[in-house]
Amino acid sequence: xxxxxxxxxxxxxxxxxxxxxxxxxxxxxxxxxxxxxxxxxxxxxxxxxxxxxxxxxxxxxxxxxxxxxxxxxxxxxxxxxxxxxxxxxxxxxxxxxxxxxxxxxxxxxxxxxxx
Amino acid sequence: xxxxxxxxxxxxxxxxxxxxxxxxxxxxxxxxxxxxxxxxxxxxxxxxxxxxxxxxxxxxxxxxxxxxxxxxxxxxxxxxxxxxxxxxxxxxxxxxxxxxxxxxxxxxxx
Numbered sequence: 051x052x053x054x055x056x057x058x059x060x061x062x063x064x065x066x067x068x069x070x071x072x073x074x075x076x077x078x079x080x081x082x083x084x085x086x087x088x089x090x091x092x093x094x095x096x097x098x099x100x101x102x103x104x105x106x107x108x109x110x111x112x113x114x115x116x117x118x119x120x121x122x123x124x125x126x127x128x129x130x131x132x133x134x135x136x137x138x139x140x141x142x143x144x145x146x147x148x149x150x151x152x153x154x155x156x157x158x159x160x161x162x163x164x165x
Numbered sequence: 166x167x168x169x170x171x172x173x174x175x176x177x178x179x180x181x182x183x184x185x186x187x188x189x190x191x192x193x194x195x196x197x198x199x200x201x202x203x204x205x206x207x208x209x210x211x212x213x214x215x216x217x218x219x220x221x222x223x224x225x226x227x228x229x230x231x232x233x234x235x236x237x238x239x240x241x242x243x244x245x246x247x248x249x250x251x252x253x254x255x256x257x258x259x260x261x262x263x264x265x266x267x268x269x270x271x272x273x274x275x
Contacts, residue, residue: 054208081261092169092252092265093209106262141208148261149214153199156208 054157056142062163063132070128071160075144082125083154084117085141093141099125132164167192167257171266178243178273186238186251186269194258198236200229201252203268209252243273 055074063069075082081100085093096115097107101122114132119125129136139161145154170189178184190198197216201209213222215231222229226247228239238251250270254263 083262085263085265090267092171092254092267093263095262095264098262100261106260143208143263148196148256149199149263150197151214153201153211153214154263155211156201158208159206161206 054142054144054155056140056157056160058160059158060161060163062165065134065164066131068128068130069132069162070126071140071142071162073125073127073142073144073157075124075142076155079144079146079155080122081145081147082119083143083145084125084127085143087139087141087159088137096127129162132162134164137162137164167255167260167264169253169255169264169266171251171253171269173269174267175270176272178240178271180244180273180275181242183239183241183243185240186253186271188236188238188253188266189234190236190253190255190266191234192255192257192264196256196258198231199254199256199263200227200236200238201254203250203252212251240271243271245273245275247271248273 083098084096087093099119114130117127139159141159143154143156172187200212203209213229218233250268252268254265
């Protein structure tokens with residue numbers, strides 16, 4: 051297994067456009083998380099899945115954000131009508147249960163720039 | 166509400182100068198406290214998990230400790246390659262999500 055994979059690595063989009071990111075977790079991990087990180091800050095929780103069920107979504111997340119994890123495998127995060135404030139690094143992580151001694155494994159992230 | 170605060174925000178050390186990073190937390194039932202290392206432009210890399218007060222974990226020049234209210238990451242005789250941002254995060258018994266602090270950016274000069 052090569053770890054958590056995120057695509058694309060970088061995305062530049064014009065304000066108002068929709069964007070979609072993909073995350074492929076470690077195959078045996080049942081939990082998948084999305085985080086957003088801006089410069090100089092720690093990752094901010096967005097949402098997480100256990101298998102295909104979305105268990106929690108941050109109340110700070112606007113309705114423009116939606117995430118799916120069909121069949122409990124890969125996940126997609128879509129941002130509709132992007133705004134400049136959406137510019138950030140979007141991180142995906144996966145775990146078996148609540149992480150345990152191996153923690154949560156993060157991908158390299160997708161850097162979004164909204165111009 | 167679960168909260169994590171890290172200090173200092175930034176730390177500059179000379180090579181070989183030992184120091185400690187602090188992580189204070191409030192959580193409704195700690196399920197685990199995690200330390201991560203993050204290099205610029207990359208995702209966080211797992212270092213340690215601590216579960217209960219008094220627990221310690223070590224890896225090379227790093228040692229993590231845990232009390233009921235805070236955790237420390239001790240760096241002994243650091244090298245320039247230890248320069249990175251160190252993130253602390255907690256998971257509560259009420260939820261499965263990691264809550265992160267803002268991180269401490271460490272710079273080790275040769």
